[in-house]
């Protein structure tokens with residue numbers, strides 16, 4: 090760039106003025122006298138740091154600073170990137186950080202700014218810290234970054250030092266997993282840094298954990314069962330030939346595991362921790378030797394640790410800087426007795442059973458986990474926590490764990506956690522407020538003591554603009570309703586969970602209406618707010634479909650799904666209501682068509698002997714309502730106020746037929762919902778509208794029925810097989826009534 094002499098003179102004059110009062114101008118009105126300087130032999134990660142610094146300063150100021158080698162003879166002021174001879178000269182009291190040390194410093198001296206940390210990532214993080222804290226840059230998601238437009242920026246003195254609260258930070262959500270550049274900007278270090286070419290990453294720049302459940306594939310029955318069935322777990326007197334566990338007391342199994350893991354460590358040296366972990370099932374070995382070791386060391390975690398310690402001893406000489414990782418998971422979650430993990434063993438403790446909504450020391454569901462965490466931490470120098478932060482049955486359901494994400498990470502930090510895997514929507518992009526959840530997790534793993542309210546304000550104002558205050562109001566609503574006394578949330582929640590009240594949906598939608606109004610003139614922000622509203626629309630469809638369809642909730646759901654490219658709704662096909670977003674769309678499409686084309690059932694002029702429900706009670710051992718009617722013994726007949734069964738869990742093998750005239754007070758769609766344990770079948774005007782028959786645990790079914798104002802015959806068959814029983818019948822009526830079948834709309838049939 091050629092600079093006119095006048096500009097140079099003016100710049101020098103300005104500089105004299107600035108330095109005279111101790112101010113240094115990094116850039117001003119499109120110009121800068123700074124050069125980014127790196128050592129000639131700087132590693133690729135620090136070269137990347139220099140380009141990030143250059144690119145983001147340019148994004149903020151419009152000025153592109155040159156990047157030169159340390160001995161390249163630059164003129165003017167310097168931004169010195171990496172620990173090199175200049176740092177040693179200017180800061181003789183410092184020592185070169187370890188390569189994998191993520192802590193860093195940013196310091197100014199005589200107008201120069203120095204950025205340094207460990208060469209793998211620390212230096213890069215120092216650049217990001219400067220860009221965030223000094224220039225105001227933000228990386229809210231892989232797609233949304235903020236670079237404030239500044240005409241000038243100057244500084245007097247900069248002195249920052251930070252270190253990570255958690256050494257290994259694995260933010261396991263799709264947006265981070267698939268975007269190394271974004272991952273690095275959030276200082277997650279489980280993913281390697283980007284290389285020069287698109288899609289390439291830099292070896293050695295991640296603190297990875299190799300494998301999971303590795304015992305299930307290091308030694309398999311397919312390879313060994315025919316020659317060595319004794320390598321596999323003994324269950325009910327038989328060595329297992331399918332996916333099971335290893336016989337840990339067998340010395341040949343130990344030798345094989347050592348050989349195989351060493352082979353992995355040689356072939357794939359780019360990891361810090363190598364998995365020697367139980368397969369994902371409960372089929373541990375029950376042979377005499379294994380049972381004796383389990384007995385000796387306080388249970389299954391004891392024999393597992395006895396085994397893993399020996400693997401760790403065997404690899405230590407060749408791999409002194411590496412760890413062997415093993416699970417404290419399900420049947421090995423409890424801490425063992427009379428044995429402690431070696432220094433080079435990492436215990437990966439898994440809190441899948443925990444309540445996400447409450448602190449560990451403030452929830453009855455978390456008592457056991459807290460005990461395990463504390464007992465392991467008392468004996469294990471290195472823990473690695475596998476934490477769950479979203480709902481895996483339907484990723485998009487609201488989960489009010491904003492406060493506990495922080496306190497849980499603090500508890501991990503305080504109990505020797507060197508790493509955390511925060512498992513979020515790692516397969517899809519449908520998690521509720523996923524950008525904020527992911528951003529907060531990264532921020533909190535870096536600094537567990539960070540000011541949560543300030544972080545949330547930063548994100549909501551930065552990402553949602555004028556709608557930010559409304560998003561915070563919505564978070565307060567979540568906090569008040571979804572965490573009200575008596576409500577808990579593990580990571581498997583369904584839309585019918587009692588935590589999601591009508592008030593939550595109504596109030597939430599009211600807040601989002603205001604939020605959308607606030608950003609109505611900005612289509613980018615509007616879309617973000619609509620995406621944030623989508624979970625509520627999904628809940629509304631599930632809980633009050635008639636109203637939801639009338640309000641266009643299905644249209645909003647579909648628009649967000651298409652815009653965000655959402656495919657999956659759930660982690661797996663087990664347990665959840667929907668596996669894919671398409672299933673949701675198809676279901677409500679069909680319902681909208683059914684509603685549009687449905688015939689209204691005419692009411693009946695009927696004789697009634699007054700309010701109530703007539704019933705017949707049966708007893709007998711039946712597996713369906715048909716069997717009840719054909720083979721059950723009638724033990725009682727009468728009239729009750731509304732549908733009711735004996736809730737005593739000791740009472741089994743009975744059933745009812747309930748029969749009544751239901752009064753529709755207005756024309757229109759009625760949604761009948763039945764939760765039954767065991768089977769139930771509902772008829773309206775002789776048509777079977779809900780079939781939830783058979784022996785099963787509590788199951789929710791519902792039907793939309795278009796009814797003319799007046800009386801309609803409602804017949805419900807129900808039976809209880811064994812264990813607990815439950816029968817709840819509710820209706821959402823066009824006049825706005827919403828709740829259990831109301832006694833004042835039920836009349837005893839005369840015939």
Ligand SMILES: [Zn+2]
Nearest residue numbers: 336374376379
């Ligand atoms: Zn065994």
Ligand SMILES: [Zn+2]
Nearest residue numbers: 444447452577
């Ligand atoms: Zn709880």
